Amino acid sequence: SKNDFCSGFLLWKNFSFDPSADEAIEKASDNRIATPQDSDSKPAVTKKRKQPTECFLSQPEEKQESTVKAKKRKKKKISDILEKSAPKPGVPADLQNLLSQHFGENRSVIEIEELKLSDSCFLPANDLTHSFSSYLKEICPKWAKLRKNHKEKKSVVMLVICSSALRSLELIKSMTAFKGDCRVLKLFAKHIKIKEQMSMLEKGVFHIGVGTPGRVKALVEQDGLCLNATKYMVLDWNWRDQKLRRMMDIPEIKKETIDLLEMSIIKLCREGSVKLGLF
Template sequence: ECFLTQPEEKQESTAKAKKRKKKKISDILEKSAPKPGVPKDLQDLLSQHFDARRSVIEIEELKLPDSCFLPANDLTHSFSSYLKEICPKWAKLRKNHKETKSVVILVICSSALRSLELIKSMTAFKGDCRVLKLFAKHIKIKEQTTMLEKGIFHIGVGTPGRIKALVEQDGLCLNSTKYMILDWNWRDQKLRRMMDIPEIKKETIDLLEMRIIKLCREGSVKLGLF
């Protein structure tokens, strides 16, 4: 009997320890009041990511000056009201956008489900403009490429992996893009923000490095943290 109970007790204490550990991470997040993301958060994240693997000169080229950023969301905004604030001349921009294979506003978030939520919540802002879903779930990349080739879309909302793939395959061109919004503050069921998810973080940084940082430094794209 002694032999039987010991491993059980051990198992129980290990399970409890695991539970405690797991709970602790969420506890910290639950207790810490959400702080809105600011440009410095993204700049620090990029520095940490590139520091070990780039030369000083390369790192300098990957730095984002403050002038590249739009006002950040102070957590009081709905998505529509935030877009209205950062893009007051939307009606004119929308009217003048005539290029295929491109969008004026590119919104990047952590999942297909979250993309759909954001598309719904921008109704008051978007008016009759066309929004394209740019995620992988249930939509083949070929379909998205064809749609971009044939139609005029004003806003693209999706995940960094699919957007990166579209840019690499020349399905999406970023020359007309004026605003890139990162869904920075939103937390999923596990209380993780998009940059807390390793794969999403890596793909977002890859996308930024691939093209966006250069466009921001040249002044053609502005970055917003929602």
Template sequence: FLIFLTFSSLFSSNLDPSDDEAVEKASDNRTATRQDSDSKPAVKKKRKQPTECFLSQPEEKQESTVKAKRRRKKKISDVLQKSAPKPGVPADLQNLLTQHFGENRSVIEIEELKLSDSCFLPANDLSHSFSSYLKEICPKWAKLRRNHEEKKSVVMLVLCSSALRSLELIKSMTAFKGDCKVLKLFAKHIKIKEQMNMLEKGVFHIGVGTPGRVKALVEQDGLCLNATKYMILDWNWRDQKLRRMMDIPEIKRETIDLLEKSIIKLCRDGSVKLGLF
């Protein structure tokens, strides 16, 4: 019994409260390290997700597309605004006809649409007003005006892109036309039947209008081109969008149709002369 008491006292004396705290700290450290080790893989998984890369790529594409669109618009406007105006020449009209009919016509048919230099009047070199240009290309206008007595026809036909431009040209030819009669040949506020009645009842020397209305009058036999001597295209003038008459698809198509169906044959026969103002 004495021996047992001795060993128990020795054992209790060796146990120190600081040892218990050490044991608890060690266990706490182990649990903390376990928690840290458990949490580290989750952090790594979050970092592996390339969220930033996926978000940055479409933004760059959108910026690049917006920049590309802006560059295209700016480039077109720069070309139109900064390009020096070049006067139209007969070769421009020839090239336009060739490009328009090149894919759908044979070589022989395209040759029939070509016009010799003798079919053209001197082109405007951008130094003339409309009246001075008409005086240059038609020095004998007074005689032609007196001799013209045919109804449903005009001696001179002027084609431009719009009704407003037609009115501007009519006002600007005051010094040239004298006392001759000018007929408005466009669709704005004027019915085609009214124009046909005017042509049938009266004698007109100059017709100014759009290709679409002139083509419609010719097709409906309201306007006859047998007495026509001059056909002027308002080639060089540009509108607010810097477009010439041949830059507007509808005007371009109607002008080419009128040339093909009615004017080119008369030019080849020598009865009509073409001028580019």
């Protein structure tokens, strides 16, 4: 009938041309397409950021490890050289070069010339075949006469300079065959006050002084020890401690020894009244 036809036509028209339904379908399809793209893009960005940071952090760690290894290797090489190298006896040129290097940094040309030690200032050096007593007998054959003639207080005929109090005691024991009945004074700081040493020098006559450069220097500065009567100064040059260091390898001992030499010994050596020996 006509009424049924008209109602059916209206229903078909409303269903096929509903704009809201079409918009909903389009939005749903857009969301479905967009979500996988966003999920794919996020991990790609994070991967690109991780790669440079990992490379940047790993490089300095490798450099630090390599520098530490290089330092360790250098230390081992130094100790290996000292342990394996054949001992070379000290010669006057060693001390001469040491003094020129030390004074050359902050002294004028004229001052450096005045602080130079010529070969005539030195006694024969130890060739590593001597005991301490035999070396002293070689460099001082007229010791008995010098010992008898020495009667001045606050002075010694021979000064022996070494790196420590323990080494001083060892040298005092090893010079028994040489010293005879002469008096030996310990000139180091361990267990002995400087006032005690000054009073002993003032009251009695001593022939040999054995000690460290720091204490000898302090006694000279305080007028407790006079070097005008001194004829010989022996440096314990070749002996090495447990760390394979000679006395001039220890910075503090090296500085104090050079200061003592500069204070008055170099001048006395240049004048010819004192001779230097390297044991």
